[in-house]
Amino acid sequence: MTSDTGVESSVAATSAGAAQRRMSTGRAGDKIFANGALGSGVLLLAIMAAIAVFLIWKAIPALQANEANFVTDQEWNPNAAPPTFGIAQLAFGTVISSFLALIMATPVAIGIALFITYYAPKRLASGLGYIVDLLAAVPSIVYGLWGLTFLVTKMDDVAVFLNDYFGWIPLFGGDSVGGRSIFTASVVLAIMILPIISSISREVFAQVPTANIEAALALGATRWEMIRMAVLPFGRSGMISASMLGLGRALGETIAVAMVLSTAAGISIHVLKDGGNTIAGNIANSFAEASETGRGALIASGLVLFLITLIVNMGARAIVARRKEFV
Amino acid sequence: MAKRIEVSGLHAYYGQVHAIEDISMTIEPRSVTAFIGPSGCGKSTFLRTLNRMHEVIDGARVEGKVMLDTEDLYGSSVDPVAVRRVIGMVFQRPNPFPTMSIYDNVAAGLKLNGVRGKGKLDEVVERSLRGANLWNEVKDRLSRPGAGLSGGQQQRLCIARAIAVEPQVLLMDEPCSALDPISTLAVEDLVAELKSQYTIVIVTHNMQQAARVSDRTAFFNIAGTGKPGKLIEMDETSKIFTNPTEKATEDYITGRFG
Numbered sequence: 001m002t003s004d005t006g007v008e009s010s011v012a013a014t015s016a017g018a019a020q021r022r023m024s025t026g027r028a029g030d031k032i033f034a035n036g037a038l039g040s041g042v043l044l045l046a047i048m049a050a051i052a053v054f055l056i057w058k059a060i061p062a063l064q065a066n067e068a069n070f071v072t073d074q075e076w077n078p079n080a081a082p083p084t085f086g087i088a089q090l091a092f093g094t095v096i097s098s099f100l101a102l103i104m105a106t107p108v109a110i111g112i113a114l115f116i117t118y119y120a121p122k123r124l125a126s127g128l129g130y131i132v133d134l135l136a137a138v139p140s141i142v143y144g145l146w147g148l149t150f151l152v153t154k155m156d157d158v159a160v161f162l163n164d165y166f167g168w169i170p171l172f173g174g175d176s177v178g179g180r181s182i183f184t185a186s187v188v189l190a191i192m193i194l195p196i197i198s199s200i201s202r203e204v205f206a207q208v209p210t211a212n213i214e215a216a217l218a219l220g221a222t223r224w225e226m227i228r229m230a231v232l233p234f235g236r237s238g239m240i241s242a243s244m245l246g247l248g249r250a251l252g253e254t255i256a257v258a259m260v261l262s263t264a265a266g267i268s269i270h271v272l273k274d275g276g277n278t279i280a281g282n283i284a285n286s287f288a289e290a291s292e293t294g295r296g297a298l299i300a301s302g303l304v305l306f307l308i309t310l311i312v313n314m315g316a317r318a319i320v321a322r323r324k325e326f327v
Numbered sequence: 328m329a330k331r332i333e334v335s336g337l338h339a340y341y342g343q344v345h346a347i348e349d350i351s352m353t354i355e356p357r358s359v360t361a362f363i364g365p366s367g368c369g370k371s372t373f374l375r376t377l378n379r380m381h382e383v384i385d386g387a388r389v390e391g392k393v394m395l396d397t398e399d400l401y402g403s404s405v406d407p408v409a410v411r412r413v414i415g416m417v418f419q420r421p422n423p424f425p426t427m428s429i430y431d432n433v434a435a436g437l438k439l440n441g442v443r444g445k446g447k448l449d450e451v452v453e454r455s456l457r458g459a460n461l462w463n464e465v466k467d468r469l470s471r472p473g474a475g476l477s478g479g480q481q482q483r484l485c486i487a488r489a490i491a492v493e494p495q496v497l498l499m500d501e502p503c504s505a506l507d508p509i510s511t512l513a514v515e516d517l518v519a520e521l522k523s524q525y526t527i528v529i530v531t532h533n534m535q536q537a538a539r540v541s542d543r544t545a546f547f548n549i550a551g552t553g554k555p556g557k558l559i560e561m562d563e564t565s566k567i568f569t570n571p572t573e574k575a576t577e578d579y580i581t582g583r584f585g
Contacts, residue, residue, distance in 0.1 A: 122385070209422075211418065211422035212424060214380065214383065214422070215418065215422040215423075215424065215485070215488075216435075217380065217383055218378065218380055218416035218418075218489075219415075219436040219488070219492070220409070220410075220411040220439055220440075220492070221439055222408050225439055229435060233424070233425075234425065
């Protein structure tokens with residue numbers, strides 16, 4: 001009797017164990033995946049924190065040695081004794097060149113994306129999309145070389161023209177305009193960020209539900225009216241994200257800007273004038289021959305660039321979130 | 328406002344695929360015409376040829392003639408955009424513009440037609456929403472997103488949007504298939520009211536619905552997969568459902584088929 005029960009219970013135990021093993025395999029997979037995902041997330045935060053701590057650690061001695069006001073001073077002489085440097089001009093140059101690039105690139109990029117998704121014949125569309133994506137793969141040093149050897153010479157005349165006829169706009173005003181200006185750098189940046197804005201916008205436009213498109217067409221919308229009613233509102237947050245990614249690239253772009261600009265001190269709203277500088281361009285130009293304090297100062301400027309990018313991204317998110325209930 | 332549609336010898340294609348073959352029929356003004364038939368028989372395709380929405384799809388084309396009173400909709404000088412402004416359409420799934428408010432959804436077609444001025448727009452929006460039996464439910468939240476309404480309300484919003492521009496004809500492509508019975512009833516009641524002013528064509532899979540709302544019914548069928556859809560029979564709804572001429576129609580409505 002007892003032995004029977006024992007056999008029965010052991011059989012029951014085995015089958016229960018087997019069932020549990022089968023189930024626990026699933027659980028183990030779940031656990032591994034969950035922990036793996038958690039680990040990746042934590043790793044990212046840890047790396048970010050480590051970078052931030054390192055940058056701040058390196059920047060503090062230089063900032064303490066600084067004899068000028070870091071925020072407002074326009075000169076950048078961290079290698080002098082005593083060191084004096086301020087971020088104002090660099091930050092201004094960075095922001096204005098990137099925003100000019102964004103203003104030039106976004107309409108063109110969105111136009112390309114709309115053409116590819118809604119206007120071009122199929123065969124042309126795929127070829128064109130491929131070419132635009134190819135632009136993104138060109139290394140920035142190539143853009144820099146092209147900018148320096150070709151665009152700068154051509155932009156001399158453009159700058160003079162703009163200055164002559166549109167000089168009454170403060171942006172295009174001033175004298176001694178030339179090709180190695182913030183404006184030229186913006187044009188190079190605009191070309192560089194064009195593909196990323198265009199290809200993301202294209203993806204978003206391609207996802208507009210057919211139902212929305214047909215709703216507009218059935219109301220008697222022309223193709224452009226359909227795009228305005230159904231495509232652009234749907235793609236709005238995507239377009240903003242795309243622009244922000246482009247802006248991020250423009251803000252951080254180093255070598256192309258460093259090659260095009262002829263460094264000159266002083267904040268000027270006249271973007272056609274030779275000179276101007278950006279944070280990233282300045283780092284590329286001066287890191288090699290910088291002193292200990294000079295490097296610290298450059299790292300501090302890098303932190304400012306990080307902060308600018310952060311503010312821009314938060315601003316974009318706020319814009320996207322504002323009409324969230326409609327999206 | 329309502330106009331007669333006369334179709335003769337109409338064929339529609341998707342690329343190489345012959346979707347519907349040689350359809351001729353007359354759709355009377357101020358009445359409801361129902362299209363019934365099994366899935367894939369081309370009734371939706373045919374409906375979309377009536378306001379030139381068929382050709383929106385890549386590679387789709389149409390042969391034949393569609394007369395709206397005296398005007399050939401496929402005439403060489405006719406702009407499809409103009410056709411769609413006088414022949415409105417309601418789709419299977421409610422498709423209000425997700426980024427627009429209730430008000431803007433209804434006003435969308437008017438704005439396309441160049442209607443400006445808040446007074447005029449307010450008036451038409453209210454009239455259209457009343458016409459779609461939706462006014463009382465939404466009058467306090469016109470600035471809320473249209474996509475936030477229930478499915479049935481969204482569909483009536485789409486009907487309001489379609490009638491706001493006072494079309495000659497209203498095409499409805501299975502307008503109740505995504506709706507619950509109560510919302511379906513609301514839309515059917517609305518169709519019965521609207522037919523005093525509009526020519527209404529409704530595609531439906533629900534034969535009771537066809538019997539309830541329509542004056543005339545057209546039965547479409549296909550001979551087999553890959554074959555083009557054809558119009559089998561069109562007659563008074565009461566005749567189609569009690570004493571159809573064709574055997575295929577009788578088989579379909581009695582459920583012996585499909």
